[in-house]
Amino acid sequence: MSTADKPVDHESTHGDVPDSFEDPGLPYHRPRRADVDPKAANKAERQVAALFGLSILGTILALGAYFMIDMTGEIASIRFANMMIGLGIFLAMMGIGLGAIHWAKTLMRDHEMVEERHALRSSDEARAGAIQNLQDGVEDSGLGSDGSGTSRRGLLKGSLITAVLAAPLALLVPQIGNMGGQWNTREFAHTMWRQGMRLTRDPDGTPIKAADVTIGSAFHVIPDGLNDLEHGKIEAKAKAVVLLIRLDPRDLKIQPGREDWSFDGIVAYSKICTHVGCPVALYEQQTHHLLCPCHQSTFDVADGAKVVFGPAKRPLPQLPIAIDDEGYIVAKSDFHEPIGSSYWTRLKNTSDGLSGDTEGGSH
Numbered sequence: 586m587s588t589a590d591k592p593v594d595h596e597s598t599h600g601d602v603p604d605s606f607e608d609p610g611l612p613y614h615r616p617r618r619a620d621v622d623p624k625a626a627n628k629a630e631r632q633v634a635a636l637f638g639l640s641i642l643g644t645i646l647a648l649g650a651y652f653m654i655d656m657t658g659e660i661a662s663i664r665f666a667n668m669m670i671g672l673g674i675f676l677a678m679m680g681i682g683l684g685a686i687h688w689a690k691t692l693m694r695d696h697e698m699v700e701e702r703h704a705l706r707s708s709d710e711a712r713a714g715a716i717q718n719l720q721d722g723v724e725d726s727g728l729g730s731d732g733s734g735t736s737r738r739g740l741l742k743g744s745l746i747t748a749v750l751a752a753p754l755a756l757l758v759p760q761i762g763n764m765g766g767q768w769n770t771r772e773f774a775h776t777m778w779r780q781g782m783r784l785t786r787d788p789d790g791t792p793i794k795a796a797d798v799t800i801g802s803a804f805h806v807i808p809d810g811l812n813d814l815e816h817g818k819i820e821a822k823a824k825a826v827v828l829l830i831r832l833d834p835r836d837l838k839i840q841p842g843r844e845d846w847s848f849d850g851i852v853a854y855s856k857i858c859t860h861v862g863c864p865v866a867l868y869e870q871q872t873h874h875l876l877c878p879c880h881q882s883t884f885d886v887a888d889g890a891k892v893v894f895g896p897a898k899r900p901l902p903q904l905p906i907a908i909d910d911e912g913y914i915v916a917k918s919d920f921h922e923p924i925g926s927s928y929w930t931r932l933k934n935t936s937d938g939l940s941g942d943t944e945g946g947s948h
């Protein structure tokens with residue numbers, strides 16, 4: 586009866602442990618089909634090349650989707666383009682990965698390697714052996730020369746090199762191309778808000794009267810005319826979205842220099858978090874706190890939207906508002922500081938009148 590078949594006696598287990606174990610040896614080596622059948626090897630080679638080819642097709646799909654699908658119009662076409670770019674990148678990466686695995690499993694030499702325990706620094710012989718193994722690996726992969734000066738497995742080599750060189754393009758081209766002509770970062774400092782432009786409801790674009798905004802209510806706001814833009818609507822909206830909130834005027838701490846930026850307790854702040862730009866959309870009526878769901882930055886609307894908690898470093902920019910002759914709420918100007926992440930405010934005293942860092946954030 587073998588040791589494995591004996592019932593375990595926990596009392597005497599320690600006494601039964603032998604000083605050494607017999608080397609079980611290696612299991613019987615079964616050659617793979619590609620090792621013994623040249624047709625199977627050729628088939629495996631074609632499969633590997635097909636996977637690398639799939640990767641190349643994925644790259645072409647991503648680039649084709651980026652260049653050929655209109656991403657400036659309807660949200661549906663933007664979603665479709667993003668889906669195709671994502672699918673292309675997935676195929677580009679997966680094709681290389683699966684091709685490499687299939688290559689190693691079916692075509693590279695299949696033999697057991699035994700590595701004896703030894704001192705941390707390998708002996709000179711072991712080092713020479715490692716180099717030899719590497720050279721054997723190159724030989725096994727078929728990428729080396731066959732002695733006549735020509736490379737074997739040229740199809741694999743060519744498809745692999747093409748796939749590896751092409752795959753990064755699926756990531757880089759959309760990233761760089763999305764900058765378009767906007768390498769001038771000052772473009773990000775402005776929004777489409779202008780003096781006299783009405784604040785309208787998001788998404789239907791109906792204007793808002795001061796009488797509609799009751800104490801404690803909050804409106805998601807876009808600029809009047811945004812829905813009529815033919816180009817760049819998404820970008821314009823991403824910068825100009827605003828939250829309009831009415832507080833009891835007695836609760837409002839008017840910031841110095843902003844005495845005429847609000848109306849009877851109605852204030853408007855950028856909805857773009859000053860941490861890394863998520864939409865700040867959770868308003869807690871009792872505390873007047875606005876919460877960003879991404880990393881929990883919390884802004885006090887009653888006190889200039891200063892940061893009271895979280896990683897944001899500055900208050901939400903305030904949109905100065907007034908009331909027009911018909912009682913609608915209008916902007917008095919664009920924001921007086923860049924919206925969004927604090928990065929842009931590192932540009933101190935820009936010549937277009939934007940201010941530098943605004944104090945008030947917690948750390």
Ligand code: FES
Nearest residue numbers: 858860877880882
């Ligand atoms: S983006 Fe708002 S807290 Fe991070």
